[in-house]
Amino acid sequence: xxxxxxxAKAQQPLRCGALWFPEWPVVAWALAAGGSVEGPVAVxxxxxxxxxxxxxxxxxxxxxxxxxxxxxCCPSLRVVPAEVDRDHRMFxxxxxxLEQVAPGIQVIxxxxxxxxxxxxxxxxxxxxxxxxxLRDAMARHGMVNLRAGVADGLxxxxxxxxxxxxxxxxxxxxxxxxxAPLSISRLGDAEMAGLL
Numbered sequence: 001x002x003x004x005x006x007x008a009k010a011q012q013p014l015r016c017g018a019l020w021f022p023e024w025p026v027v028a029w030a031l032a033a034g035g036s037v038e039g040p041v042a043v044x045x046x047x048x049x050x051x052x053x054x055x056x057x058x059x060x061x062x063x064x065x066x067x068x069x070x071x072x073c074c075p076s077l078r079v080v081p082a083e084v085d086r087d088h089r090m091f092x093x094x095x096x097x098l099e100q101v102a103p104g105i106q107v108i109x110x111x112x113x114x115x116x117x118x119x120x121x122x123x124x125x126x127x128x129x130x131x132x133x134l135r136d137a138m139a140r141h142g143m144v145n146l147r148a149g150v151a152d153g154l155x156x157x158x159x160x161x162x163x164x165x166x167x168x169x170x171x172x173x174x175x176x177x178x179x180a181p182l183s184i185s186r187l188g189d190a191e192m193a194g195l196l
Contacts, residue, residue, distance in 0.1 A: 012172070013152035013153055013172070013175075014116065014118075014152070014153060015116070015117040015118060015121070015127070015150065015151070015152060015172070016114055016115070016116060016117060016150070016151065016152075016153055016154045016156075016157040017114065017115045017116075017117045017120075017127070017130070017131065017134075017148060017149065017150045017157055018108075018112065018113070018114050018148065018149045018150075018154065018157040018158040018160070018161040019098070019112070019113050019114075019115075019134060019146060019147070019148050019161065020111065020112050020146070020147045020148070020149075020158070020161040020162060021091075021094075021111040021112070021143060021145065021146055021147075022111075022145055022147065023051045023052065023053065023054075023111075024051065024087060024091065024110055024111025024112075025043040025050055025051035025082060025087055025110075025111070026041050026042075026043055026051045026052060026053050027090070027111070028083075028086050028087045028089075028090035028091065028110065028111075029041065029043060029080050029083075029086065031090045032086050032089075032090055037053045037055070039053075039055060039076060039078055040052070040053055040055040040056035040058075040059055040061065040074050040076060040077045040078065041053040041055075041056055041077070041078045041079075041080060042056050042061055042067075042070050042077055042078070042079055042080070043080055043081070043082050044067050044070075044079050044080070044081060044082060045081070045082035047066055047067045048064060048065065048066060048067070049061060049062065049063055049064065049065045049066075049067070049070050050063060050082055051063065051082075052070070056070070056074055056077055059073055059074035059076075059077070060073035060074065061073050061074050061077060067079060084110075087109075087110035087111070088110050090110070091107075091110040091111060093141075094138065094141065094143060095107060095113065097137050097138070097141060098113065098134060098137065098138070100137070101120075101133050101134050101137045102115055102119070102120040102130065102133075102134060103119075104116060104119070108158075112158070112161075114154050114157065114158070117130065117150055120133075120134075127150045127169055128167070128169060131148045131150060131167055131169070132167075134146075134148065135148060135166065135167070146166070147161045147162070147163075147165075147166055147167070147168075148161055148166065148167045148168070149161030149162070149163070149167075149168045149169075149170070150167075150168075150169040150170065151169070151170035151175050151178065152170070152172060152173065152175045153175060156170060156175040156178060156179060157170075159178070159179060159182060160178065
């Protein structure tokens with residue numbers, strides 16, 4: 001009896017997309033408050049900044065800073081507590097809108113979602129066209145800062161979304177080349193990063 005050998009098609013990595021809404025906790029707070037972010041704002045959890053507005057960043061506030069350090073950089077900083085429920089509640093309508101464009105969206109966390117690109121790319125005529133449709137749907141509802149990444153595998157797609165620019169598509173087979181210059185801290189595991 002002959003052993004079954006996988007076809008070349010079965011060995012191709014899964015093309016994934018990641019959509020990232022930068023600084024979602026600040027955006028969610030602003031939406032819940034009924035308006036836009038005016039003035040420097042930082043969302044704080046356990047006395048650390050977890051998200052900050054562009055105006056706060058311009059004053060030197062950064063994620064991971066202690067609350068007092070952030071306030072020293074920016075005396076006019078408005079500090080608001082982190083609320084996971086608020087983040088989820090405010091994200092739900094945008095998730096529904098994304099699902100209308102490309103069913104099967106998976107929430108990684110509020111403000112970051114993933115999807116398999118094969119179906120949307122075939123339906124809309126390519127990966128770039130599919131991403132454009134998703135971004136257009138969000139822009140019509142005021143979410144103009146959405147960033148997107150497409151690559152072989154979810155981790156690489158997520159890292160591509162974090163790169164500067166609204167869209168980064170890593171060509172099939174070029175994931176290792178794209179990831180090579182990135183910091184090991186991108187793994188999100190401090191212990192592993194220290195070991196490596």
